[in-house]
Every structure is written in structure tokens, then in C-alpha cells.
Amino acid sequence: MLLLAAVLASALQGTLQNASPVPSCIGAYEQGAVLACRAAPRSQVTLSDASGFSQTLRADAAGRFVLGFSRNAAANMVLRVCTAPGACRRQRLHIAPHAYRVERIDGLPPGKVSRFTAEQLAQIRKSSARKKAAFAKQVAARGYLDGFSRPVAGARISGVYGSQRVLNGKPKRPHMGIDFAVPAGTPIHAPAGGVVTLADPDLYFEGGTVFLDHGQGLVSVFMHMSAIAVHDGERVAKGAVLGRVGATGRATGPHLHWSLKWRNRYYVNPESALSLDMERLR
Ligand SMILES: [Zn+2]
Known part of the structure; x- marks a missing residue:
């Protein structure tokens, strides 16, 4: 038995x-x-x-x-x-832990917390609704199979995924993308093919912003752009110019911020996408 x-x-x-x-x-x-x-x-x-x-x-x-x-x-x-x-x-x-960079800044004068006017709050809400609607879109794309390349050439990385600032002991929201330090006007290339699901020249915090859906739930977000060369719904090939680097929105200086969102659930590390050798998947 x-x-x-x-x-x-x-x-x-x-x-x-x-x-x-x-x-x-x-x-x-x-x-x-x-x-x-x-x-x-x-x-x-x-x-x-x-x-x-x-x-x-x-x-x-x-x-x-x-x-x-x-x-x-x-x-x-x-x-x-x-x-x-x-x-x-x-x-x-x-899942192995990842060591994130933590930057502690103490002794900052209190009361520096930004307060928004009613007009700014209305703009913030409008921007947030636009992003939400764009992230909820479902498009057929398989650009991720191209494998990912850096969106700007020869750039120094000035901000990494997951790093966190702690100001006067208060943890701020972690940085959920990569920052590339490049001069304003530098062309931004599609890191992989996809379909544009948002092309907005003026979101409150993000400034000129493009969302590029690569398929299988992977969406690239590019922020602070000074010019946008694509439109909503456009299908773009890997390497196509999406627009130019700027300092629009709430940016302290010209740079490209690139985030990668998975399944509209959370942001993943774009560096990990760059290191995927898709040839091994086919
Ligand atoms: Zn950034």
C-alpha cells in the first residue's frame, strides 16, 4: 500500500x-x-x-x-x-537584500517643509490624475525583448535607485529611479522599444514627462524633459529620440530621471534591466 x-x-x-x-x-x-x-x-x-x-x-x-x-x-x-x-x-x-545608500542631513532649520497654495494643490492633483490614468493603460508591446540600453550616452550617474535621505532624523521618500547628470538639451533615447502612454510637457513635480510601455507590465518614466518629441499612443523603436534633457518641474538642475515601474505596483531598479541579456531568453 x-x-x-x-x-x-x-x-x-x-x-x-x-x-x-x-x-x-x-x-x-x-x-x-x-x-x-x-x-x-x-x-x-x-x-x-x-x-x-x-x-x-x-x-x-x-x-x-x-x-x-x-x-x-x-x-x-x-x-x-x-x-x-x-x-x-x-x-x-x-530574494537577496540590496544595500541602499542612506544620506543623513541633520541640523537643518525647522519649518522648511513646503506648503502649497490652493492653486498649486489643484495642479498637483491634476498631474497625479494624469499619471494614474496613464499607468492604468494596458497596451500590447514587446519592446522589453530588445534588452535595455542607457537612455543618454556617456552620462555620469548622479542618483541611484532606492537611496534615501534622512533630514533631521525624518526619513524622506526613497529615490526610485536613476539620475543621469547631463547638460540640458541632451537627446533622450528609448532604452527599449515600446508604446508612449503619456507625453506631458508640464506635470507639477516631474515637469516634461514621457511614459513608455515596454510590454509585460514594464513602464519607463522619464522626467524633467525640456522638449518632448513623441506623442501619446506612438509606437517607438529602441534608440528613438523621445525628447531632450531639461530641468522642468521641481528639479534643482538639468538631469534625466529614469524610473521603471512593474505592473503598476512598484518601481524596480533600471540598472537591473540594463544588465539583462535578452539573447539568453529567446
Ligand atoms: Zn531622480
Whole structure:
């Protein structure tokens, strides 16, 4: 009886394995990282953790999908891949911590907290609504398969993903993108192909802003642009000029801020996208 149970269990295991193989992914299992993966065509994939976080997505016809881990992703996560109801496999993921830069500035005069006028608040709300609507768009794109390149050439990186300022002991919102220190007017190139889902010359904090959807839930955000060369809905190829670097919005000087959002849930580290060798996925 025990033997029969063991045989049955092993047969069942075999079926499950055939029905839904473990996905193969490229990239680092690290906080903030983005991974490109492949499983059975049109698999239903769910990433979750013990805190209740859960995100479900569908792999494409070739089984490809993109995973993203948040800045503070849990050390233990679970990936569930189903090819049919009941034909699922669970895989435990161990996510390595990422050491973030923390900058503490003390002794600042109190009362420097910015207060907004009613007019500014109205502008902020309008900008926020525009971004929300653009992030909620779902477009068909597969530009992420191009692999990612830097949007500006030869630039010094002046701000990294996840860094945090602590002013007078108060933690401020972490910086969720990369800053490239380049002169105003420098052309900005699409890091990978995609569809433009927002092209706004004047958001309150971000200034001239472009959203570029690369498919599989990966959206690039470019801020503080002085000129925009694309329009909403436009399909652009990798390397196409999106516009020019500026200091619009609430920027202290000319630079390009580039963020990468995953599934409209959280920002991931653009550096991790730059290091993905998509040739290994195809
Ligand atoms: Zn920035």
C-alpha cells in the first residue's frame, strides 16, 4: 500500500512537472531587480509573499514574462506557475537584500517643509490624475525583448535607485529611479522599444514627462524633459529620440530621471534591466 502510494505520488509529480515546468529566468533574485522569464505558453503566474502581497500575470504565447521585486521585497517569496487549473507548480524564491545608500542631513532649520497654495494643490492633483490614468493603460508591446540600453550616452550617474535621505532624523521618500547628470538639451533615447502612454510637457513635480510601455507590465518614466518629441499612443523603436534633457518641474538642475515601474505596483531598479541579456531568453 505504501509502495503503491509512493508510485502514485511519483507518477503525479511527473505529470505536474510535465504540465508546468519550473520557469527559467535571467536576472538576479535581489530586492528591486527585474527578471525576464520563460515558462509554458500562456501560463498563469502569481508572485506572492507571506505579508499578503500577490500579483498575477499571464505569460505570452511563447511563455515569456517579466518579474519585478520591490525595493523592500521580502526575503522569501513564492512563484506559482499554472498551465491549467490544477496543473500548477510552486517555487520558493529567496530574494537577496540590496544595500541602499542612506544620506543623513541633520541640523537643518525647522519649518522648511513646503506648503502649497490652493492653486498649486489643484495642479498637483491634476498631474497625479494624469499619471494614474496613464499607468492604468494596458497596451500590447514587446519592446522589453530588445534588452535595455542607457537612455543618454556617456552620462555620469548622479542618483541611484532606492537611496534615501534622512533630514533631521525624518526619513524622506526613497529615490526610485536613476539620475543621469547631463547638460540640458541632451537627446533622450528609448532604452527599449515600446508604446508612449503619456507625453506631458508640464506635470507639477516631474515637469516634461514621457511614459513608455515596454510590454509585460514594464513602464519607463522619464522626467524633467525640456522638449518632448513623441506623442501619446506612438509606437517607438529602441534608440528613438523621445525628447531632450531639461530641468522642468521641481528639479534643482538639468538631469534625466529614469524610473521603471512593474505592473503598476512598484518601481524596480533600471540598472537591473540594463544588465539583462535578452539573447539568453529567446
Ligand atoms: Zn531622480
